[in-house]
Amino acid sequence: MIQLPLRRFRDKFFPEQLPPPDSFDGQTILITGATAGLGLAAAKQFASLGAAEIIITARNKSKGELAKKRIEEASKYGGKGKGDKKVTVEVLELDMNRYDSCVRFVEELKEKMRKKEGKGTIECVVLNAGVINPTFVESSEGWEQTIQVNTLSTTLLALLLLPWMKEMQTDHKTPSPPHLIFVTSRDHLDPDISMWAEWARTGSGILQHLSSEENFPSGIMPNYDISKLLLTYVVREICKQALGSDGRPQVIINPVCPGLVQTDLGRAISQQSLFMRIYLPLWLRTWGKPAEYGARSYVAACLTERDDYGKFLVSLYTDQEYSQMAIPNLESETAREVQGLVWAEIMGELTTKVPVLRNSMFKFGGDGQEDF
Template identity: 45%
Template sequence: MTLLNISPSRILGRFFPLPLPPDLSFEGQTVVVTGGTSGLGLATATKFYNLGANVIISCRNIAKGEEVRSKILAQSMNTTSSKATVMLAELDMSTYASCVNFVDGLKQKLDNRAPDVVVLSAGSINPKFELSPEGWEKTIQVNALSTALLGLLLVNWMKADSINRTSLAHLVFVTSRDHLYADVSKWPEIAADDGILHHLSDPKDWPAWWVDDQPNYASSKMMAMYAFDKICKLALDSDEEPLVIVKSVCPGTVKTNIGRGIAAASFVLKIMTPIYLWVLGKTSDHGARHCVNAAIKPKSEHGKFTIAWLTDEQYQKKAIFNRTSANGRKVQALVWKEMMDDFESKIPIFAKKNE
């Protein structure tokens, strides 16, 4: 259980919701939210819908999606527009094929016009070791590889469609401050040896729940941040100006279903997980405000990670080793190369020509 860093600002933060502009409206805009069937994604989708947006949420199975869709329609206080809609799109991030089909499906649904906002919220914590059909440990597959793939496919589409827009679209990655706790110091050696992805997907290194109740979570979120850094660069035009505003956000601790796997891992964690969330967790509605807020940021905020209880200056200091130092940038390049090699070997649209 991550009981470190329980600062007064974190505890107080859960009682004071982030204010959003009172006249905020997304009327007529299309907003895509992955992980929209639960927790933060569901609250974010509901908030956008209540602000007038036509929302598309991803779901792993349509029956659950329909249930959630009815809930959003029934619970919402849609005062902004009676024309707002909620649509579903299937996505199972344990495979690359599903991610590619998801984006292709969006293109069809939207007549190839890119969404105004995308919030990539789907993610998981897996205390039990499991490999994805792609052969990688599931936390790494979902939170890092498939999130990077979706980000890459979406940024290219959103960038290409920017000529049809009068204002910039937003792509928001829901990451976590836990990326700061990933120990990447040995990743250059590991990359040269068996590879970072193989290392993180080796059951021999999987810890018992009492040693680490969230194995690979911090590493997966660090890898997602490395992908985020690359995707931010890809969003720039030839004058280094963003054509899509790409943001990364940590909402702080939110009472959601993310702890379900942890609670199931042992009797001790079943008791501790709700207590931890009770002390630190804000409501999912409060958490969703951070995602909505990221989607209205100006282009000066492009590429920035925002966390509820740290100033940018405080975060930058903490992120030096893993992210912004020469070592951090070296690891970023190694991780991105492994990701791209995997995409190129498994996803037909990425396959290098003449090979």
């Protein structure tokens, strides 16, 4: 019980080492939700490690422009435009409350990359944007917002981007497989899934059950752990789709937990009461690490090798500890059944509401490997 706070405390003072300063020289990195917190800190780090181009997303144009300026300042080349080495920062609009915004964003991204002189590839994609909602908020698509943003829209982005990223590798545009990073959380270990299959069999489904206002849990971060567990199921399914015909990954996928980090992720919780406004920042400052340290886990995730493909990256547990802790929600018989049911529901939702996904060549369906 005491182990987790102690390891958080350790991580606060002993961060992961940064890789050599040329680790991302010439690369293009995409990070969703990089206007603040971990996304912004990671963008600055990639810029300081030589990335040639950073693409970030924002809902608010002026916030995006401010972030762009800060990333340019952090660039390895100081943003001063030394020859052609100045980092380029692109800000694209993305609101993950709506599927049409996700689709438009991916189309705009691909169009921009197509028009580029040279390779037009992306070496790393970090799906970082996420929310915590202490009260029930319904998204434009009719789902509870935490599940919408953290799970459904993140999945949609991954499904739209993956075939394109695989092509980069098969066309030999990138020397090694590009990286696709999902920002999850160790909290996916916490939900109790014992009733989930039952909801699928006898009710309107797992997603509907978890997303309905009457079932919205109490607590300070309701549905956050659930949204990250749903995302972990998705990552495990998407991993199967990233393999080439030779069985080797064409895109290196990793879910990553940055640990407890001092960001504004809990802003909606602070707004709940005066107590929370005082307590939450104090608690975070005591146990959480600075965003710059948390972002190092994204940098490390973008440097993994094929052998680490699919591995959950977290500094809070050893591999052995995690594999034990993951049994109930990920490795048990119940968990495997729930994962299949969740994946089928999510694919049903996305292919119904996002026709462009149906038209893509992407394959799905676990063992069955059906085409759309």
